């Protein structure tokens with residue numbers, strides 16, 4: 001389905017060019033923030049012109065956002081304190097990688113799908129694995145600037161960030177095996193994760209409810225395929241009218257065997273919901289830093305410093321509150337869904353929960 005799907009729809013889009021222009025303007029105004037964090041911040045892009053490197057600001061968190069023991073104090077940890085947080089994450093990651101009972105959820109081969117996810121900054125010897133819905137556009141902009149195609153983050157046209165023919169940000173898969181091995185062994189490597197269930201909610205909202213980019217294949221090809229297979233009762237005539245329910249999505253995601261064939265058809269679009277382990281192979285590739293969306297305010301300055309680029313480039317300002325874990329949202333989305341389906345989903349994503357230190361969502365499972 002992948003490329004053919006895209007071409008089919010792009011052709012349709014070209015016919016309705018007037019529509020495209022309208023969409024372009026609406027996108028221009030607001031869709032990047034939606035794409036990036038799955039939450040709408042006001043009605044405008046939040047790339048603040050001239051913003052400096054994000055300072056570690058206090059995370060005000062009424063709901064305990066994230067289970068780092070050291071996060072409890074209200075004082076802002078310094079960058080050196082944060083180093084120990086980062087080290088503990090890496091230690092946890094390697095110990096979970098060694099747990100043989102989780103092996104099939106944590107280990108993947110470094111295949112082309114993984115190499116496609118990793119972007120290369122040769123100028124600064126950095127590799128960045130892309131995990132959607134956690135501010136990836138912002139990191140891509142940072143790397144594009146470092147590679148030299150644009151002088152500052154603000155000067156990169158939005159439509160160029162994801163155009164990998166023109167933005168000067170190659171994927172690791174475009175290099176030879178020797179070049180790949182050399183970079184994997186010697187470059188600074190990082191990626192960002194967030195609570196696995198909140199991430200799935202975010203992907204569901206962004207691709208199947210709002211779909212703010214011009215990506216009609218989610219609603220018109222992928223959703224009907226999932227509904228046909230996983231909705232308990234449906235009539236074909238209602239497929240596209242009713243739209244994908246979160247319940248259908250959860251049943252599809254938790255169906256380990258049944259989903260394999262569909263996922264092949266959905267091709268690269270599955271990057272929005274396959275596990276972080278499948279995207280970035282964190283047990284095979286020895287990443288230096290795994291950032292957490294929930295603590296992005298602390299992780300961003302740490303990553304910039306650890307990669308040796310804190311004086312060269314700035315990360316766009318992070319809108320306050322946008323990275324916070326929202327338990328009531330998670331409860332709300334899962335409220336109509338059977339324990340059996342939620343437990344299956346957890347069984348499928350348990351590797352990600354354990355690898356990155358997210359507590360199992362017992363409030364949903366029991």
Ligand SMILES: *[C@@H]1O[C@H](CO)[C@@H](O)[C@H](O)[C@H]1NC(C)=O
Pocket residue numbers: 099100101102354
């Ligand atoms: C391996 O993971 C399972 C499932 O999370 C856990 O019950 C078990 O204690 C872990 N084993 C070790 C040695 O950590």
Ligand SMILES: *[C@@H]1O[C@H](CO)[C@@H](O)[C@H](O)[C@H]1NC(C)=O
Pocket residue numbers: 101104105256348
């Ligand atoms: C992983 O292996 C266990 C048995 O060890 C099995 O029950 C489970 O379904 C497997 N999970 C996946 C995702 O293959």
Ligand SMILES: *[C@@H]1O[C@H](CO)[C@@H](O)[C@H](O)[C@H]1NC(C)=O
Pocket residue numbers: 326328329332
């Ligand atoms: C959490 O999510 C709920 C439901 O989506 C929303 O109403 C609420 O404003 C959110 N809370 C915060 C602190 O963002």
